[in-house]
Amino acid sequence: MVNLTIDGKEVAVKEGTTILKAAxxxxxxxxxxxxxxRLNPIGSCRMCIVEIEGLAHPMTACNTPVTEGxxxxxxxxxxxxxxxxxxxxxxxxxxxxxxxxxxxxECTLQDLVHEFEIEGAVYQAEREKQEFSYPTPLINYxxxxxxxxxxxxxxxxxxxxLGAIDIDGSGFNAIINxxxxxxxxxxxxxxxxxxxxxxxxxxxGYKGRPWMVNRVMTTCTYCGCGCQLxxxxxxxxxxxxxxxxxxxxxxxxxxxxxxxxxxxxESEERLTKPLIKKDGRxxxxxxxxxxxxxxxxxxxxxxxxxxxxIAGLSSARCTNEENYLMQKFMRAVxxxxxxxxCARL
Amino acid sequence: MAGLATAFGSGxxxxxxxxxxxxxxxxxxxxxxxxxxxxxxxxxxxxVLKKGAKLIxxxxxxxxxxxxxxxxxxxxxxxxxxxxxxxxxxxxxEDLHDAEYIxxxxxxxxxxxxxxxxxxxxxxxxxxxxxxxxxINAALTYGKAKPASIMYAMGITQHITGTDxxxxxxxxxxxxxxxxxxxxxxxxxxxxxxxQGACDLGALPNVFTGYQPVTNDEVRQKFEKTWGxxxxxxxxxxxxxEMFNAAExxxxxxxYIMGENPMLSDPDVHHIEHxxxxxxxxxxxxxxxxxxxxxxxxxxxxxxxxEKDGTFTNSERRVQRVRRAIQPRGxxxxxxxxxxxxxxxxxxxxxxxxxxxxMEEIRTVTPSYAGITYERIxxxxxxxxxxxxxxxxxxxxxxxxxxxxxxxxxAIDYKKPAELPDKExxxxxxxxxxxxxxxxxTMTRKGKGxxxxxxxxxxxxNPEDAVGLGIESGDFVTVTSRRGDIKVxxxxxxxxxxxxxxxxFHFKESPANILTINxxxxxxxxxxxxxxxxxxxxxxxxxxx
Numbered sequence: 001m002v003n004l005t006i007d008g009k010e011v012a013v014k015e016g017t018t019i020l021k022a023a024x025x026x027x028x029x030x031x032x033x034x035x036x037x038r039l040n041p042i043g044s045c046r047m048c049i050v051e052i053e054g055l056a057h058p059m060t061a062c063n064t065p066v067t068e069g070x071x072x073x074x075x076x077x078x079x080x081x082x083x084x085x086x087x088x089x090x091x092x093x094x095x096x097x098x099x100x101x102x103x104x105x106e107c108t109l110q111d112l113v114h115e116f117e118i119e120g121a122v123y124q125a126e127r128e129k130q131e132f133s134y135p136t137p138l139i140n141y142x143x144x145x146x147x148x149x150x151x152x153x154x155x156x157x158x159x160x161x162l163g164a165i166d167i168d169g170s171g172f173n174a175i176i177n178x179x180x181x182x183x184x185x186x187x188x189x190x191x192x193x194x195x196x197x198x199x200x201x202x203x204x205g206y207k208g209r210p211w212m213v214n215r216v217m218t219t220c221t222y223c224g225c226g227c228q229l230x231x232x233x234x235x236x237x238x239x240x241x242x243x244x245x246x247x248x249x250x251x252x253x254x255x256x257x258x259x260x261x262x263x264x265x266e267s268e269e270r271l272t273k274p275l276i277k278k279d280g281r282x283x284x285x286x287x288x289x290x291x292x293x294x295x296x297x298x299x300x301x302x303x304x305x306x307x308x309x310i311a312g313l314s315s316a317r318c319t320n321e322e323n324y325l326m327q328k329f330m331r332a333v334x335x336x337x338x339x340x341x342c343a344r345l
Numbered sequence: 346m347a348g349l350a351t352a353f354g355s356g357x358x359x360x361x362x363x364x365x366x367x368x369x370x371x372x373x374x375x376x377x378x379x380x381x382x383x384x385x386x387x388x389x390x391x392x393v394l395k396k397g398a399k400l401i402x403x404x405x406x407x408x409x410x411x412x413x414x415x416x417x418x419x420x421x422x423x424x425x426x427x428x429x430x431x432x433x434x435x436x437x438x439e440d441l442h443d444a445e446y447i448x449x450x451x452x453x454x455x456x457x458x459x460x461x462x463x464x465x466x467x468x469x470x471x472x473x474x475x476x477x478x479x480x481i482n483a484a485l486t487y488g489k490a491k492p493a494s495i496m497y498a499m500g501i502t503q504h505i506t507g508t509d510x511x512x513x514x515x516x517x518x519x520x521x522x523x524x525x526x527x528x529x530x531x532x533x534x535x536x537x538x539x540x541q542g543a544c545d546l547g548a549l550p551n552v553f554t555g556y557q558p559v560t561n562d563e564v565r566q567k568f569e570k571t572w573g574x575x576x577x578x579x580x581x582x583x584x585x586x587e588m589f590n591a592a593e594x595x596x597x598x599x600x601y602i603m604g605e606n607p608m609l610s611d612p613d614v615h616h617i618e619h620x621x622x623x624x625x626x627x628x629x630x631x632x633x634x635x636x637x638x639x640x641x642x643x644x645x646x647x648x649x650x651x652e653k654d655g656t657f658t659n660s661e662r663r664v665q666r667v668r669r670a671i672q673p674r675g676x677x678x679x680x681x682x683x684x685x686x687x688x689x690x691x692x693x694x695x696x697x698x699x700x701x702x703x704m705e706e707i708r709t710v711t712p713s714y715a716g717i718t719y720e721r722i723x724x725x726x727x728x729x730x731x732x733x734x735x736x737x738x739x740x741x742x743x744x745x746x747x748x749x750x751x752x753x754x755x756a757i758d759y760k761k762p763a764e765l766p767d768k769e770x771x772x773x774x775x776x777x778x779x780x781x782x783x784x785x786x787t788m789t790r791k792g793k794g795x796x797x798x799x800x801x802x803x804x805x806x807n808p809e810d811a812v813g814l815g816i817e818s819g820d821f822v823t824v825t826s827r828r829g830d831i832k833v834x835x836x837x838x839x840x841x842x843x844x845x846x847x848x849x850f851h852f853k854e855s856p857a858n859i860l861t862i863n864x865x866x867x868x869x870x871x872x873x874x875x876x877x878x879x880x881x882x883x884x885x886x887x888x889x890x
Contacts, residue, residue, distance in 0.1 A: 136798070137797050137798070138794050138797070138798070158394070158395075159387060159391075160387065160390070161390035161391075161393075161394055161413060185379070185383065185780060186781075186798055187383065203792075203793070203794045214670075216668050216669070216670035217666075217668060218650065218651070218666065218667050218668045218670065219538070219650070219656075219657045219659070219665045219666065219667050220538060221538050221649065221650040221651075221788070222537075222538055222783055222788075223381060223382050223383075223534075223535075223536060223537065223538060223660075223783075224382065224534060224535030224536060224537060224538060224540060224541060224659055224660035225362070225382055225383075225384040225385055225659060225660065226538070226657060226658075226659025226660065226661070226663060226665055226726070227384055228665070231651050231670035231671075233670050233671055236671050236672055237671065238651060238670065238671060248665070248725075248726075249362060249363070249384060249659065249661065249663070250384045250387075253384055253387055254384075255383035255384060255780070256383075256780060256781060256795065256798070257780075257781070257782075257783060257789060257795065260792075260794045260795060261783070261788065261789055261792070261794070261795055262651070262792070263791060263792020263793065263794060263795075264632075264633075264649070264787075264788040264789070264791035264792055265649050265651050265652075265671075267633075267791040267792070269633055269634070269791060270632055270633065270646075270674050270675070270677065271631065271632060271633060271634060271644060271646035271647075271675075271677060272646055272674050272675025272676055272677055273646060273675060273676050274643065274644065274645050274646060274676070275634075275641075275643065275644040275646075276642070276643050276644075277641065277642050277643070282634075282644065285643075287676065287678070287686070290643050290645060291645075291683075291686050291687050291690050292690060293643055294601075294628050294643050294645075294687060294690075295687060295690035295691050297599065297626045297642075298599060298601070298626070298691065299691065301598045301599045301625065301626060305598050307578070308582070308596075308597075309596065309597055309598040309599065310597070310598070310599045310600070310601070311582070311583060311588040311591070311592075311597045311599075311600050311601075312600070312601045312602070312603070313585065313588070313600065313601070313602040313603060313605045313607070314543055314548035314603055314604075314605075315539075315543065315548075315603050315604030315605050315680075316537035316538065316539045316540035316542075316543045316604075317537070317538065317539065317604040317605075317649075317650075318539065318543070318603060318604050318647075318680050319539065319542070319650075319653065319654075319655025319656055319657060319667055319680075319681070319700065320539065320542040320543075320545065320546050320655060320656045320657065320658060320664070320704070320707070321655045321656065321681055321700040321703035321704060321707070322603075322655065322679075322680040322681045322684065323539070323542060323543045323546040323547070323548045324546040324547065324554060324703060324706075324707050325681050325684040325685065325688075325695065325703065326548060326603055326680075326684055327546065327547040327548050327549075327553070327554075328572060328695070329684050329687070329688055329695075330601075331553075331568070331572075331577055331578065332568075332572040332574045332577070332693065333688050333691050333692075333693045334691075335577075335578060336578060336582055337550050337551070337559050337578050337580065337581055337582030338550060338582035338583045338588060338597070339547075339548055339549070339550060339582060340548065340549060340550050340582075340583070340584050340585045340588065341540075341543045341544075341548045341549075341585070341605065342537070342540070342585065342605050342607075342610060
């Protein structure tokens, strides 16, 4: 174990722990922007700077490991001023377009600017307009809003092992660009980790503000991974799919189908009324008519040909409870074991 | 699932997916994990990139995971038993098997040993096309690792020898003492969100919930009592494939199909169409007017997951909540409501205030789900078996002993696929999914997003074959089997081997299952989607018309 002091508190942590993690362990919050739990420290934003007694310059807490006996200060007028300058420099590029930004209301940059009581963009710089291409049409990239924290490129490389995007250019002209566009799987890991509105979903035009949206945690309907996701609902319509870091088997990840494959639910082609076929054509019917007809036909076939003349297919798309009822229906009501589903297909 | 049930006594993933982070070696076969189980693939990549695990990929296609693999073997499709026996042969020959584990926990080893005797690397190479040195390398890598895990999916099961393939993989895992240990195991990745749950809840012709056999008197009596009926049928019913054949023969007169689309998903679509047309009465319950629903006499509008409450059970046997986010569209209703209403009209009352009440009934008749309540899984799912409310659930199966007592080795010989390429049909067709789409496309082809990424079917053809056929990427070809033909656009790609064509089955305009063969595994009744013989011909006008 390594012993150190953070803001006057004595802390003992395992060797190799970073100062940031040691502080969090001790219940001390250090502001961060580029740091993300799932990623190796990036150290690009310099918000997490701390003073270490005996060192002239502050160090970034996210990627500095603890050493025996160090005395760390996480908050001082000097650190406050430096962090404030960092934020002001980010605002040189980042427009204060929060009212029209999808992320307004749940943006880490917005929260920090508010917390540090910065009242507007104070610096300006000449910038060249950069040509860029994002590797998937399902995501919009807003280079002006991008603060070059590199969470997106790091997540693409570290979590997905792909490296489809990376930093391109330098200084105020730097942007995120597609470096291996063919590698992109459109999973949206980059959106998930983006702390600002630099990356936004390009599917739903109709969106509610984050605080107006109801997020319902549920289980994905596609493959057997069983990812936990949040259906974003506004006015009884689905306006997006998100997930939460650390929840379920997916721990904050989703795939292209889980994140972007929700449009079918709102499809105009959905069946909204029971249909009965007459003379080769479907006609809309009431539930009473449709169910009455089904019951009558099944009873008649059972009576004349026996229960085994009827077969049922249940569904891996339906819930456990529905599968249970379907097999119960076939076994207890119809009286046959002719019940199966698509497990084999 | 039948394969694992024979070997271990339970046919489900033995270990949780996060366990691969503890594996020294991960063997992935017959699973294009990055496209079909992208989140599981994240874990495999993390194990390789961050934890230093070695990945062995054994797959006829050069799938994306190959980029992360230390070893990639490319067998000819349908030769799985041969190369697995080859691995067993080398591991036994090199004395890398876990003798103590075999003695303590398994039976049938001597028969297995005798059976794999002849599967030396040279012999296996002749059958599978895998160079013998590569096979030896893979065997040594898997054999020396502790623990090592195995992942497989439909590339293993969708063969007439599917059950044999699975039993063979179970042999491999047991041989090296890798079952019932952290970071080990043998893990079938379930292809559909709730295929595990549908099996668990008895949507199978031979078992009630929790795999309780319909042939068992005590089990039947329990269900008769709970359900309030006189006598439940004591013989197994028909499987999907058998149902359709019985319809064609006039034995099955009516079908009630909920949330399935066999007209695109089942092999030899022309045959299925004929079977469905032979029915006197067909009811289809779905969210769209699917290809199958078109043939129905009555169509009942169900709702998708976002409009209902309930639970799904994932591939890790974890029972998780499904929660209603929006109200049902129009007059569409939850499938459980529809079944209850129909049941009432048939003279049997099913009354449940909510899906949680259905779960309460499930718990009383299903020992493996007995401890699972909505309250307990509110925040986090629980993996079965969970026999009581004070039981935490079971992450790893077969820890102390196998569900059946001792693990059973099966001595299995290699058998050829039902239909192999010949002079008339020189290519081998294999079918599957792509990342952007799902099964019959009922859901994924409705919106614009996923279709921007993958708008139309692309058949993958190897560059050398493309030269022979005189085609380039984007040209159209006709693919013909003994059962029918489809016109498809091609993409020239290193992914399939020479002589192999890969066609995704999501597209109703060019249904791959017009071509596939209705040859099934005799035990699991899974069709052989991964191997049949086809002819590929260039379309003269280079368009699809």
